[in-house]
Amino acid sequence: MPNAPRSGERTRIGVGFLGAGPVTQAIHLPSLSRLTELFAVAHVMDVDESVASSVAGRVGARHSASMDELLADPGVDVVAICSPHKFHAAQVIAACRAGKKAVLCEKPFAVSAEEAAEIAAVSAETGVPIVVGAMHTFDPGWLAAERLMGSLPETAHTLRSSVVLPPNPRFEDFATEVIARPAPSRPDYSEPAVIAAALEGGILGLAIHDLPLVRRFVPTFDDLEVLRAELVKPFGYEFLLRASGRTIELTFAMNATWKPDWTFEAIGPDSALKVTFTPSYVQAGSAVAELTASGSTTVAGPFGHNGYEGEWRRIAGIVAGTEQAPDAGTLIDDLRFALTIVDGARAHVLEAAA
Structure with missing residues (x-):
């Protein structure tokens, strides 16, 4: 499993997860474990801090129960949003506003066309690209x-x-x-x-x-x-x-x-x-x-x-x-x-x- 980058070690892209449920645990972490030359899991956030702690412990990452804490983490370059659908739009927008290098959001990345248009506008304004996790x-x-x-x-x-x-x-x-x-x-x-x-x-x-x-x-x-x-x-x-x-x-x-x-x-x-x-x-x-x-x-x-x-x-x-x-x-x-x-x-x- 990829480990969080150490101080001064920034050759890999740091990933932060918002949500530590089955999609994070059984899809993204195994995928990233095959790409350790490119990525390191830096931070895992979940509203259940015990879950965040357990999942982060598998990969040597930091953990928290706060989105703001993850977004403020300088070790997080890319935010992966794996929370329930209703939170996606607000979290994508917050990650863009935080100036991250990219956002990966599980589908659907919004629950209305209006939310999607707002996300696109914020992405264009901040220059932060968005990838929707439609893996096919x-x-x-x-x-x-x-x-x-x-x-x-x-x-x-x-x-x-x-x-x-x-x-x-x-x-x-x-x-x-x-x-x-x-x-x-x-x-x-x-x-x-x-x-x-x-x-x-x-x-x-x-x-x-x-x-x-x-x-x-x-x-x-x-x-x-x-x-x-x-x-x-x-x-x-x-x-x-x-x-x-x-x-x-x-x-x-x-x-x-x-x-x-x-x-x-x-x-x-x-x-x-x-x-x-x-x-x-x-x-x-x-x-x-x-x-x-x-x-x-x-x-x-x-x-x-x-x-x-x-x-x-x-x-x-x-x-x-x-x-x-x-x-x-x-x-x-x-x-x-x-x-x-x-x-x-x-x-x-x-x-x-x-």
């Missing part, structure tokens, strides 16, 4: 797919994101012994408002991984229609959407078996793309891209690292000045796309109930 967009398998797909973004008529996963703790526990895991809840799914909230959670918590990929094929979505929005037992969702003349299918099912599956597909009249991703929390292997056209299939991948590591490599390049930060307008439109689906799903559920 940084996966070398997806980046290879973008190079392969040719005219498919203009011709595709069907887009699919299909996910089958067992419960997250199976993956989390492979990476680390997660402490302070949230207690599972059992909502009453007979109530339309609860169903709508669960579908919102599915979009902003899971489908959002692939929505930036969908947006590669759906640059405009003012005409988006939600044709179907349903929960799948014991937990999952099915969405059927139309936008820009494309059919979009988003499905997720959780089951008790081990075998996971996560695929993204784009299908056109003359070619088809399939990208197979590793599951969330898995720290090995990149996506594999397969483009079929003219009767033959071109395969790209697997590569030497996955999207989790890819996003940190991108941050290192941004800090070094060798790579560009993601376009703020694209990040805002990706979020607007997700929120438009959420609004449409809520209306669909409440209308069906009425």
